[in-house]
Amino acid sequence: MSEDDLPEPSRSPGEDSGSQGAPAPEAGADPAPEAGAQENAGSPVGRGLSRRGMLALLGGGVAGASIGVAGTAAVVAATGSSGEPGAGLSYPFAGAHQAGIVTPEQEHLHFAAFDIREGLGRDDLIELLQDWSYAASRITQGLDVSARGAFDGGPYLPPDDTGEATGIAPAGLTVTIGFGRSLFSTDAGEDRFGLAAQLPEHFTELPKMINDFIDRGRSAGDLCIQACANDPKVAVHAIRNLTRIAFGRAQLRWSQLGYGRTSSTSTSQDTPRNLFGQKDGTANIRAEEPDRLEEHVWIGESQGPDWAVNGTYLIARRISMTIEVWDGVQLGEQERVTGRDKRDGAPLSGGGEFDEPDFAATDASGALLIDERSHVARVHPSNNDGIRMLRRGYNFTDGNDDQGRLDAGLFFIAFVNAPERFSVVHKNMARDDLFIEYLKTTASSVFLIPPGVSEGGYVGQQLFEAG
Numbered sequence: 328m329s330e331d332d333l334p335e336p337s338r339s340p341g342e343d344s345g346s347q348g349a350p351a352p353e354a355g356a357d358p359a360p361e362a363g364a365q366e367n368a369g370s371p372v373g374r375g376l377s378r379r380g381m382l383a384l385l386g387g388g389v390a391g392a393s394i395g396v397a398g399t400a401a402v403v404a405a406t407g408s409s410g411e412p413g414a415g416l417s418y419p420f421a422g423a424h425q426a427g428i429v430t431p432e433q434e435h436l437h438f439a440a441f442d443i444r445e446g447l448g449r450d451d452l453i454e455l456l457q458d459w460s461y462a463a464s465r466i467t468q469g470l471d472v473s474a475r476g477a478f479d480g481g482p483y484l485p486p487d488d489t490g491e492a493t494g495i496a497p498a499g500l501t502v503t504i505g506f507g508r509s510l511f512s513t514d515a516g517e518d519r520f521g522l523a524a525q526l527p528e529h530f531t532e533l534p535k536m537i538n539d540f541i542d543r544g545r546s547a548g549d550l551c552i553q554a555c556a557n558d559p560k561v562a563v564h565a566i567r568n569l570t571r572i573a574f575g576r577a578q579l580r581w582s583q584l585g586y587g588r589t590s591s592t593s594t595s596q597d598t599p600r601n602l603f604g605q606k607d608g609t610a611n612i613r614a615e616e617p618d619r620l621e622e623h624v625w626i627g628e629s630q631g632p633d634w635a636v637n638g639t640y641l642i643a644r645r646i647s648m649t650i651e652v653w654d655g656v657q658l659g660e661q662e663r664v665t666g667r668d669k670r671d672g673a674p675l676s677g678g679g680e681f682d683e684p685d686f687a688a689t690d691a692s693g694a695l696l697i698d699e700r701s702h703v704a705r706v707h708p709s710n711n712d713g714i715r716m717l718r719r720g721y722n723f724t725d726g727n728d729d730q731g732r733l734d735a736g737l738f739f740i741a742f743v744n745a746p747e748r749f750s751v752v753h754k755n756m757a758r759d760d761l762f763i764e765y766l767k768t769t770a771s772s773v774f775l776i777p778p779g780v781s782e783g784g785y786v787g788q789q790l791f792e793a794g
């Protein structure tokens with residue numbers, strides 16, 4: 328992918344030849360009045376980073392350093408040269424919905440939540456979202472975060488881009504940006520960004536569940552970024568560089584790495600296995616099911632508000648799985664708990680993997696073939712007012728405890744058009760799902776994922792234009 332394949336970039340101060348001869352801004356100086364309102368300001372691809380974004384890449388305080396360097400070369404991270412699966416694959420950043428939801432689920436995740444720095448206001452938030460949109464529109468196409476990138480900023484400045492994705496990007500990278508409830512109103516009721524009136528009525532928190540041991544430091548946040556890619560380094564590069572751009576404006580609150588998808592979001596994908604060895608994602612909503620997506624995933628006009636239509640809610644739950652306990656459980660019991668055959672993922676009522684479970688089917692003695700307390704029975708739409716969700720989770724393994732047990736599990740991600748609908752299913756699961764014995768939830772978050780970015784827009788623009 329060459330930079331020439333992208334819409335003509337506009338020239339932002341100090342970023343390329345357009346700034347030749349311009350006075351070098353002093354690092355740490357307030358942005359010029361016009362900063363953030365650069366030429367072609369509508370286009371995330373064409374905008375360029377704000378002056379503050381560029382300063383952040385310099386480390387936020389290189390006293391006296393000039394950033395008015397004329398850099399003429401477009402820096403391009405070569406695509407598809409590593410031989411990694413999907414290395415040359417790219418998904419557009421712009422669209423009706425954000426990428427990273429129905430996009431065929433990639434193999435690796437780096438998820439991050441951020442808090443906006445105290446004292447910052449609405450314009451600062453908008454500028455950050457513009458900078459993130461600009462950088463995301465580049466890195467998802469295999470480019471460096473800025474035109475100067477990893478190598479063309481000259482020998483006397485830290486490079487704009489950290490460089491580790493060069494040669495392996497974009498690897499199917501998607502960057503999905505979301506808003507926490509605290510962005511609209513803090514727990515103390517503070518309206519830091521003049522957004523309280525825009526808080527959607529459906530944007531509720533999840534109730535506490537049985538087996539919830541929630542670490543607040545690993546939950547929630549003002550903003551989130553979900554970076555998914557088919558190469559782990561590309562996903563980490565995305566979060567690392569977007570975090571750098573946010574320096575001085577938003578601070579990383581928590582982050583989670585995930586490996587090996589635990590779902591399928593397209594009919595083109597095989598069903599993967601989770602750390603319990605189960606086929607996971609069989610009955611998921613897929614990109615090829617537009618009616619189900621409209622009904623269960625995308626925020627519709629009747630749900631609103633208008634600015635959020637075509638967006639969705641992301642539920643993230645870090646669920647530790649007691650894998651050593653599970654590993655000692657007999658195969659037949661493991662299957663009873665799940666309600667599906669472990670080898671082929673078929674429901675215990677019979678048929679193949681993709682056949683619907685028959686919860687009324689019995690054996691010769693009259694016993695139900697699928698236990699009423701099995702996971703599949705508890706979470707099935709027929710037991711939950713027809714509610715479905717789009718699951719997009721990942722495995723995690725974060726070391727071990729002092730008894731030698733792995734700290735491993737499922738970083739569960741689901742997209743629904745109202746958190747309350749997720750809670751209905753979740754309550755049913757928490758109440759008497761046989762699975763609960765093997766699970767412990769250590770973090771829980773809800774983020775609103777605003778609709779997609781139009782050519783010429785930035786993530787969340789609809790919200791800020793709404794009032």
Ligand SMILES: C=CC1=C(C)c2cc3[nH]c(cc4nc(cc5[nH]c(cc1n2)c(C)c5CCC(=O)O)C(CCC(=O)O)=C4C)c(C)c3C=C
Nearest residue numbers: 601605606607608609610611646706707708737752753756
């Ligand atoms: C409340 C939402 C859910 C949580 C939390 C959850 C955790 C969880 N699930 C598995 C493993 C499997 N889940 C499966 C199906 C399935 N799970 C949910 C919801 C939650 N799971 C739904 C809605 C469904 C689909 C139900 C249906 O329509 O049939 C399956 C079966 C295969 C599949 O369809 O994907 C497995 C296996 C784990 C390990 C886990 C927490 C660690």
Ligand SMILES: [Fe+2]
Nearest residue numbers: 607702703706
């Ligand atoms: Fe499940």
